[in-house]
Amino acid sequence: MTVAQRRGRRIMMTPGELDAFLTAQRTCRVATVSADGTPHVSTLWFAWDGASLWLYSVVRSRRWADLRRDPRVAIVVDTGEEYDELRGAELSGRVEFVGEVPRTGELCAELDLPETLFARKHFRLEEMPHDGRHAWLRLTPEKVVSWDFRKLASP
Template structure:
């Protein structure tokens, strides 16, 4: 039987290892766009970066409503869905700082600077999403 996660449990779950999030943004025609992303949790905010001219970047700049899903695809299955509103920064120092930290999570400390340099450039956005709604369940198949 599925069990709701506590605040501490969902935060640990989304921050565990290299789990990616599936980011949903709203296209201009109102339809959803979903893509996997690398991210970090920073207090009550999800932080990630993306290209300003990417589909998700353009969608976020036009309509900041987003949803993210992080899941464990192994039995007994667990998932967290986070909803909120995104805001963006084009401050290169801030983008590079977070791109380096995100790179460390997903590629390891030894490659963090490489990813920070690659993703901390003009044309990139730093996206912060204040989480205002959480749906988090564990052991869905039990």
């Protein structure tokens, strides 16, 4: 994962801050491009495993169709209301499809960690419930840009 950014170094999150931020946040916005070139942005819950962002997406969605055709994606995770509270990160790259589609719970060692993280974070469960409508996308970001405007108040 590339974390270097030229502009805004003063407000850029450190790797540890970025990891803690992505671990704690629940919601992201996923930007894809449709076949006709129209951008599409949708909101999803996610899990962060320290290296990759995991999305559990409905497989009969515009987002899924867009990513099947073109796996390039930009994802924004952010928080804050007032200017001096704004924090966030944009992660971009290409998603990978992991596990069966749709996910029904077949054994897949690669999904053990993300499913545990996701189930605990979003459902307060120890095991991931499967509904036969969703499947997993993994983004191991090629580029990350982050900001933490709270740092502007620091001397």
